[in-house]
Amino acid sequence: MHNDMSRRQFLGLAGGLAAVCGLGLVGCGGSGSSSAATTAAASTSAALSGSVTAVGSTALQPLVEAAAEQFMADNSGVQITVQGGGSGQGITQISQGAVQIGDSDVFAEEKLQDKSDASKLTDNKVAVVGMGPVVNKDVTVDDIALEDLKGIFCGTITNWNQVGGADEAITVINRASGSGTRATFESNVLKGTTVPDTFKPQEQDSSGTVAKMVAETPGAISYLAFSYYADTFKALKVGGVEAKAASVEDNTWTIWAYEHMYTAASPDAATQGFIDYMMGDEVQGSLVEQNGYIPVSGMKVSRDADGNVTTN
Amino acid sequence: MSSKQAMSKRRLERCGLTVTGACVTLVAVLVVTLIVMVASHGLATFTADGIPLGDFLLGTTWNPHQADAAGNPTVGALPMICGSFAVTLLATAFALPIAVGSAIFVVEVAPGFGRRVFQPLVELLVGIPSVVFGLIGLTVVVAWTRGWAGGTGYGIFSGAVVLAVMVLPTITSLSIDAVAAVPMSYREGSYALGCTRWQTIWNVVLRSARPSLMTATILGMTRAFGESLAVQMVIGNSAQVPGSLFTPASTLTSILTMGMGNEAMGTVYSDALWSLALLLLGMSLVFILIIHLIGSKGVKAHA
Numbered sequence: 001m002h003n004d005m006s007r008r009q010f011l012g013l014a015g016g017l018a019a020v021c022g023l024g025l026v027g028c029g030g031s032g033s034s035s036a037a038t039t040a041a042a043s044t045s046a047a048l049s050g051s052v053t054a055v056g057s058t059a060l061q062p063l064v065e066a067a068a069e070q071f072m073a074d075n076s077g078v079q080i081t082v083q084g085g086g087s088g089q090g091i092t093q094i095s096q097g098a099v100q101i102g103d104s105d106v107f108a109e110e111k112l113q114d115k116s117d118a119s120k121l122t123d124n125k126v127a128v129v130g131m132g133p134v135v136n137k138d139v140t141v142d143d144i145a146l147e148d149l150k151g152i153f154c155g156t157i158t159n160w161n162q163v164g165g166a167d168e169a170i171t172v173i174n175r176a177s178g179s180g181t182r183a184t185f186e187s188n189v190l191k192g193t194t195v196p197d198t199f200k201p202q203e204q205d206s207s208g209t210v211a212k213m214v215a216e217t218p219g220a221i222s223y224l225a226f227s228y229y230a231d232t233f234k235a236l237k238v239g240g241v242e243a244k245a246a247s248v249e250d251n252t253w254t255i256w257a258y259e260h261m262y263t264a265a266s267p268d269a270a271t272q273g274f275i276d277y278m279m280g281d282e283v284q285g286s287l288v289e290q291n292g293y294i295p296v297s298g299m300k301v302s303r304d305a306d307g308n309v310t311t312n
Numbered sequence: 313m314s315s316k317q318a319m320s321k322r323r324l325e326r327c328g329l330t331v332t333g334a335c336v337t338l339v340a341v342l343v344v345t346l347i348v349m350v351a352s353h354g355l356a357t358f359t360a361d362g363i364p365l366g367d368f369l370l371g372t373t374w375n376p377h378q379a380d381a382a383g384n385p386t387v388g389a390l391p392m393i394c395g396s397f398a399v400t401l402l403a404t405a406f407a408l409p410i411a412v413g414s415a416i417f418v419v420e421v422a423p424g425f426g427r428r429v430f431q432p433l434v435e436l437l438v439g440i441p442s443v444v445f446g447l448i449g450l451t452v453v454v455a456w457t458r459g460w461a462g463g464t465g466y467g468i469f470s471g472a473v474v475l476a477v478m479v480l481p482t483i484t485s486l487s488i489d490a491v492a493a494v495p496m497s498y499r500e501g502s503y504a505l506g507c508t509r510w511q512t513i514w515n516v517v518l519r520s521a522r523p524s525l526m527t528a529t530i531l532g533m534t535r536a537f538g539e540s541l542a543v544q545m546v547i548g549n550s551a552q553v554p555g556s557l558f559t560p561a562s563t564l565t566s567i568l569t570m571g572m573g574n575e576a577m578g579t580v581y582s583d584a585l586w587s588l589a590l591l592l593l594g595m596s597l598v599f600i601l602i603i604h605l606i607g608s609k610g611v612k613a614h615a
Contacts, residue, residue: 058573084573085573086572086573086574086575087573087574088573088574088575088576088577088582089573091576092576092577092578095576096577111575111576111579112576113576113578113579171464176549176570176571176574177375177376177377177570177571177574177581178377178571178574178575178581179570179574180574194378197373197375197378197386200550200551200552200560201550201560202464202466202548202549202550202560203548203549203550203551203562203570204544204545204549204570205544205549205569205570205571205574209446209450209545212447212450212451213450216450216451216454216455217454217458217464217465217466218458220464
C-alpha cells in the first residue's frame with residue numbers, strides 16, 4: 001500500500017514537472033531564443049569579473065585562441081573563452097547579446113535576416129584571408145582565367161581539356177552552402193551569377209577534409225585559404241597572378257575576405273581591451289602571419305559589405 | 313528494534329526515492345525539452361516561412377539560398393531522405409550476415425575464444441571516433457571504390473562500407489546475446505531428434521532468436537541512420553536523388569552538420585535545417601516503435 005502510494009506520488013511529481021518545463025519552453029520557443037543562446041547567456045553573467053566569450057568562425061578560431069592565451073597571460077583578471085560553431089553562430093550570438101565577441105568570415109549584413117541589426121554591432125576587421133583554387137596534382141593546368149574558373153563552378157566547363165589541360169573530367173568539390181569560405185569564393189569569382197539547379201557538385205565542410213579530397217581525387221578542384229596550401233595538391237594561378245599575400249594587399253588577387261570580430265556597439269572594458277590587443281602590433285606583427293592570415297595594416301585597398309573596393 | 317532506527321530507515325527510503333525520482337524527472341524534462349525545441353524550430357519552416365510540407369518532403373532541389381519560380385526557397389529534402397535510407401539499408405545488408413555469422417561462431421562453436429577474445433575485439437571498434445573511420449574511408453575505401461567502379465569513388469557504396477564497420481559492434485554484441493539467450497533445452501531437444509549441429513543452428517537457434525536478432529538489426533540501423541561525420545566525409549554530399557551507388561549523394565545528417573554552424577538563427581535556411589532534424593527525430597521514433605513491436609511479439613512467441 002505504502003509502495004503504491006509513493007509510486008503514484010512520484011509519477012505525479014515527475015509528470016507535473018515535465019509538463020511545467022515543457023510548457024515553459026513552448027512559451028519561450030516563440031520568441032526565437034535557442035538553448036545555445038541561453039547557455040551562453042548564463043556564462044556571460046560572470047562578465048563583471050572580466051570574462052569574455054568569443055564564438056563563431058572556425059577559420060578564425062586558432063588565431064583568436066593564440067591571441068587570447070597571450071592576452072590572459074598579461075591580464076590575469078580576464079578569462080577569455082574561445083569557441084567555434086561557425087560564422088552564422090558567431091553573428092547570431094553577438095546580435096542576441098549572448099556573447100561579447102562574434103567571429104565571422106563574412107559581413108554580418110550577409111548573414112542576418114534583418115540587415116539593420118548589423119548596424120547595432122561594431123565591426124572589427126582583425127585580419128585578411130586570401131583564398132584560391134587548388135587542384136589535384138595530375139591536373140596539367142597551372143594558370144586559369146577568372147572567367148574559366150567561373151565556368152567550372154557553374155557547371156558549364158566539365159573537362160580539363162576545355163581550359164587547356166588534358167582530357168580529364170573535372171570533379172568540383174564545393175564547401176557547404178553558407179560557409180564563409182564558399183561565400184567569399186562565390187562573391188569574388190561568380191560575382192552574382194546563380195549556379196543552375198541542375199549542377200550539383202560534391203560538398204564538404206572542413207578545409208582539412210577538402211585538402212585531403214583534392215589531393216586524393218583525380219581531376220578534382222576546390223578552393224582553400226592560403227593557410228591550408230600544401231605540397232599534396234597544386235595551387236592555381238588566376239589570370240597569371242600567383243596566390244600570395246602581396247597580391248592580395250594591392251587587390252591584383254581579388255579572392256580575399258576580412259576576418260571580423262563583431263562586438264556590441266559599446267563593449268565592456270575587458271572585451272574592448274582584447275579587441276585593442278588583437279588590432280595592436282603584438283598580434284598583427286606576429287600571430288596573424290604565423291596563422292596564415294594577412295595583417296589589415298598592410299592592405300592598400302578596403303572593401304565594404306557590398307563589395308566596393310576603395311584605395312586606402 | 314528502537315523506533316529511532318525505524319525512522320531513519322523510512323527516511324532512507326524517502327531519500328532514495330527522491331534522488332532516483334529527481335533523476336527520472338530530469339531525463340523526462342530533458343527529452344520533452346529537446347523534442348519541443350526541435351519541433352518548434354522545425355515546424356517554423358511550414359508555419360512561419362510558409363513552405364508546403366509536400367514541397368519539403370518530395371522536392372528534389374535543396375538550395376535554400378536560392379528561390380524557385382514562385383519565390384519560395386527551394387528546400388526539397390527528398391535527395392537526403394533517399395540517401396539516408398539507401399546508405400542505412402546497404403550498410404545493414406553488409407554488416408548483418410557478418411554479425412550473425414560471428415554470433416553463431418561465438419556462442420555455438422567456440423564460446424571460450426569468442427567471449428574472451430573476439431567479442432572484446434569487436435567492441436573495441438566502438439571506441440574509435442567516427443572522424444577516424446571517415447578518414448580511413450576517405451583514403452582507403454574511396455580510393456578502392458574508385459579503382460574498380462570508376463567515377464570519383466564518393467557515394468552511397470563507400471558510405472555504406474564505412475557505416476557497416478561502424479554498426480558492426482552494435483549488431484554483433486546484440487546478436488551474440490540473442491543467440492546465447494536461446495534456452496539450452498531447445499538445442500537438446502533438437503539433438504535428441506537426431507538433428508546435426510548446423511540443422512539445429514539454422515532451424516532452432518536462429519529461428520527462436522529471430523525477434524532479438526531483428527531488434528539488434530534495428531538498433532544498428534538507428535545508429536547508421538543518425539551517424540553524420542564519417543558518412544559526410546565519404547558520401548560526397550551532393551544534394552541529388554541518388555541515381556547509382558557510385559555517384560555522390562547526401563544524407564540528412566551530412567547536410568545538417570555541414571549547414572548548421574553556418575547559418576544565423578531564424579533564417580529560412582536555419583529553419584529548413586531544423587526541419588531535417590525533426591525528420592530524423594521522427595525516423596528514430598519509428599525505429600523505436602518497431603523495436604517495441606518486435607519485443608512484444610517476441611514475448612508472445614516465447615510464451
